[in-house]
Amino acid sequence: MTAGSVAAEVPVARPRRRSVRAGRGLAITGALLLGGMILLVLAAPYVAPYDPAAQEIGPVLAGPSGEHWFGTDRFGRDVFSRVLWGGRATLLACALAVAGVVVFGAAVGALLAGLGRRADVAARGVLDLLIAFPSIVVALAFVGLRGPSLATALLGVAVVLWAPFARLSRAVVRSAIAEPSAVAARAVGSGRLRLLRYEAWPRVRGPLAVLAAVEAAQLISVVAGLSFLGLGAQPPSAEWGAMLQDGRASLWAAPHLVIWPGVAVLVTVLGLVLLAEGLRDILDVDSTGHR
Structure with a gap:
């Protein structure tokens, strides 16, 4: 290798290392924000000082104090307790929904990767149509048919949320089974399941994790928005979007009713977005296998 060739490689390698x-910094920051929020809401039974539905446990619309850290709402309920318990409802429901659509979408994509050319074109058209359709519109349709609730809103979003995972899985699996190593494995008798496990899965799990973090952030925002509009979780449920809707009427008299659930949503979504961005940079491997 000549000195000129070494010098030519240096400008390419340095930006990659910086990236x-x-x-890693973004991923760590996002993981800390998200992990801290998850720990808080999981510890709600031990950390929250009051029952989130208990009324008149303090002065009405009182500001933050030593007894009520986040203040109280118009029914005298402790806002700190409601934020923590509301996070349990929101995060648990969204985590289950995302896990379900990731598994379903990845499985569908792996199946579509084995289709013939015409069937593959038709499948891609269906996936593109589902992805182009706004998830919030589908959620509104479900709410209109079945009535407002957190489960209905999540079900409406999940109807189309699996499609991006299916499209991603299909593309990566098709690319993986066309690799020379996969062709050689088929030549010596490896079955499709073995190819999916050893050839496709190592390539698809990273992109799926990044997409899952992005879609989870979007899902939390949509669910909180629907609850804010009165189409998701219903009173007296402690849910972040519903708390924002409840505190809107007393915004000027008691801004803490909107600030704290809003901060909870912001921190959770920001943590997921930073985690996704960091994972994308870490897992961005070029064609030669170098990061």
């Missing part, structure tokens, strides 16, 4: 370092 990986920046990605």
Whole structure:
């Protein structure tokens, strides 16, 4: 290798290393924000000082104090307790929904990867149509048919949320089974399941994790927005979007009713977005296998 060739490689390698370092920083920051929020809401039974539905446990619309850290709402309920318990409802429901659509979408995509050319074109058209359709519109349709509730809103979003995972899985699996190593494995008798496990899965799990973090952030925002509009979780449920809707009427007299659930949504979504960005940079491997 000549000195000129070494010098030519240096400008390419340095930005890659900087990108990986920046990605690690973003991923760590996002994981800390998200992990801290998850720990808080999981510890709600031990940390929250009051029952989130208990009324008149303090002065009405009182500001933050030593007894009520986040203040009280118009029914005298402790806002800190409601934020923590509301996070349990929101995060648990969204985590289950995302896990379900990831598994379903990845499985559908792996099946579509084995279709013939015409069937593959038709399947891609269906996936593109579902992805182009706004999930919030489908959620509104479900709410209109079945009535407002958190489960109905999540079901409406999940109807189309699996499609991006299916499209991603299909593309990566098709690329993986066309690799020379996969062709050689088929030549010596490896079955499709073995190819999916050893050839496709190592390539698809990283992109799926990044997409899952992005879609989870979007899902939390949509669910909170629907609850804010009165189409998701219903009173007296402690849910972040419903708390924002409940505190809107007393915004000027008691801004803490909107600030704290809004901060909870912001921190959770920001943590997921930073985690996704960091993972994308870390897992961004070029065609030669170098990061």
